[in-house]
Amino acid sequence: MHFSVRPGFAFLLASLLQSATGFAQTPAPAPTPADAQSQQWFHLDFQKDAAVGISTQRTYQELLKNRKPTPVIVAVIDGGVDTAHQDLRRVMWKNPKEIAGNGQDDDHNGFVDDVYGWNFLGAKDGRNVDIDTYEDTRLMAKLQPLYEGKTRTSVPTAKREEFDLYTQVKKTYQEKLDENTKQAQQIGQLYEQTEQVVTQVKQALNVQRLDTATLHHPPTSNPALLEVSQQLYQGITTMGFADAESVVAEMKKAAEHGKTGLDYSLNLKYNPREIIGDNPENTKDRAYGNKDVTGPDPEHGTHVAGIIAADRDNNLGVQGVAGSVRIMAVRAVPNGDEHDKDIANAIRYAVDNGAQIINMSFGKYYSPQRPAVEEAIRYAGTKGVLLVHSAGNENKDLDVETQYPSPRFLDGKTIPNMITVGASARQDDEKLAAEFSNYGKRTVDVFAPGVNIYSTLPGNKYGNESGTSMAGPVVSGIAAVLKSYFPKLTPVDLKRIIQQSAVPYHTQVFKPGTQTKVPFDQLSNTGGVVNLYRAVQLAQQQP
Known part of the structure; x- marks a missing residue:
């Protein structure tokens, strides 16, 4: 979702x-046209501008002006990206081995005409899934005929775990x-x-x-x-x-x-999966989808892509956090809940085609094919890829309620190449933690600007969006800057530097979704808001 x-x-x-x-x-x-530069508060510096931004411009002016970057590929797994946007078209990844429009798989990677990325929500005839069901709905449709009207004691022992799942799903x-x-x-x-x-x-x-x-x-x-x-x-x-x-x-x-x-x-x-024509239960199947990475509703993904890497040199619109970046678009998130199969395949596609950072501004609370997603995450780790995941907007404590993809594997071990991000606001006051943001002292790693974030929208437009969906790409942008200027950094290095350089705030804030005040540093394991300037300073100290 x-x-x-x-x-x-x-x-x-x-x-x-x-x-x-x-x-x-x-x-x-x-x-x-709006004055876009003045609206991008998340680039500001707290000391100079009294805004809890990430000090983007200060970083480039003071720390990076004499350094030469290397290109970094960031995959945006989302609902689609407007590849023709004036602030994105120069920064879009283009598959160097694929000849556009010839109907052939030129690079033999299994995907025909994947010039900008791939769409796992499309059919070979060009049709696309826009709206999908929630995972709750899919599970209800599957389990209700089996367990409606039954009691736990009347169900065979081997089926009671599934019955308990049905009881939970029915409630949600x-x-x-x-x-x-x-x-x-x-x-x-x-x-x-x-x-x-x-x-x-x-x-x-x-x-x-x-x-x-x-x-x-x-x-x-x-x-x-x-x-x-x-x-x-x-x-x-x-x-x-x-x-x-x-x-x-x-x-x-x-x-x-x-x-x-x-x-x-x-x-x-309702079953829109019939459009694609695959078996969503078969997680081994990867031969489906189409080349249309824009899709019917690219608003969310376009906004996300702009936060990460909107063209910093074209004197138009807005500026992304990272400069020397190419955005790979991987469409796998509908309006509704994503399928585990699609997310696992999207991660693998991004990794196999050179992505070094993957932004994942989506999530849900049931994951029936969790092992397939975790296998893909482990695969990304073996290939040196960092995953950045938005914490979610239900003002929930993720230490208590699991949201997927989870930052922990099924065996309970922390995923070393994945960072989970909550959303913060502009002012260092009682509303610093966005009222919608999920949080968790153990589960959420850092907070990042996610309220009224001004970025690209389809059709060469711009606008404000709020959500942890916006906070995640701020962190992806920071990770991309670090990887670009310090290419030897591993995913574990990137995660550690982003965490250690986060600015701690001890402000008494409203716990998201309540009027109860808690110290901001109790809402994540770092207690801080990410900061590019401090991250680059820390990276400079690495051997």
């Missing part, structure tokens, strides 16, 4: 921002059903109301964008406008957003997420 949609968060936003307005509407001028499936019903009905209505309010206020103020600066000092003397502007300002700043447009976009996604869930992802009879 993609990690950028946070329904509960959007519902709270909607509640905060509801107001009634009745302004005369005046036409607003045509929008101009119902919880998702209830949540999606609430989203589709309540948030959908609130989204429409809030969008109308924001549109009316923009027109009444004759502005293109309702950012916090405009709302704090609106260009009007109208008492009603001043009042609603103040209400919007308080709601937006309370939740850490930069503008009202981002709030509306977040609410829209949450509303759509709820309806999509009911119609497809929670539908026990």
Whole structure:
């Protein structure tokens, strides 16, 4: 499942921002491109800018200006990447041994015309899976006919473990059903109301964008406008957003997420896998998919790719964390839950085709084919590949509840070439830990900026997204910089340096999802937020 949609968060936003307005509407001028550089707060330096960023620009200016980088391939396993984006096209990996469009497997790697990567959610005839079911749904469809109406004692001893799984799945499936019903009905209505309010206020103020600066000092003397502007300002700043447009976009996604869930992802009879035509249970099968790495919905993956490596030298749009990088697109994550088989194959494809770092901004809470994924992770380790995994957005303690891919193997041993990332916010205050982020003193390694992250979107567009999905690629970008300038570093070295260089914060923060305050350093095993400057300093000290 993609990690950028946070329904509960959007519902709270909607509640905060509801107001009634009745302004005369005046036409607003045509929008101009946003000042992208000023919005990329995660590049800032805490000492210079008072933002809990990763000190990107300072690092390049002070530590790396006289060093020569070597190219690094970073695979983005996601829902698709817009390879034609003006800020990505120069940094996309291109398979040097494959001739585009000739319908042949020129490099004999088993994949025809895999120029930019591979799509494990596609059919040979070009069709693609967009929305898939949740793993809860798939397990319910499989287990319900076997165990519905039965008691544990009536089930043979050999089947009781599976019966217990069914009992657990039935509970989580119902919880998702209830949540999606609430989203589709309540948030959908609130989204429409809030969008109308924001549109009316923009027109009444004759502005293109309702950012916090405009709302704090609106260009009007109208008492009603001043009042609603103040209400919007308080709601937006309370939740850490930069503008009202981002709030509306977040609410829209949450509303759509709820309806999509009911119609497809929670539908026990829905099976989009028929499009691909494979057996999803057969994890040994790798001969499926197609070359379309963009897919029907590349928003999430495009945003992720831009955080890692948006072109730093083209004077357009935004800048990624890493410069000398090529992004390999591997499509394996639908709108819904990913299949273990696809993730295992995606990891293997990335490794076999030269990726040194793999970004994995996805996750779920059931993994029926976990051994296949772990085998692929071990394989990546033998080939010197670091995996960066987002912790998830359910404000859960991952020391208590396992989320997959897990940072530990089935035998309980920590995966040495995998780092798990929670999401942090801009200010060093009680909201430093993103309210949606999963956490865990043992399980989450570091936090990284993941709130209101401005990056690339499909169609040469840009926008803010929030989630551990954004925090993960910040860390992937840092790992890519380290590997690029210090190529001898192993995955274990990269993980250790990123952990040891994280800036510890002892701030009393809200434990995600609660109003209880805890020390920030209790939410991960490092207690810190990643920092590129300190990481490069530490790498310079390596023998």
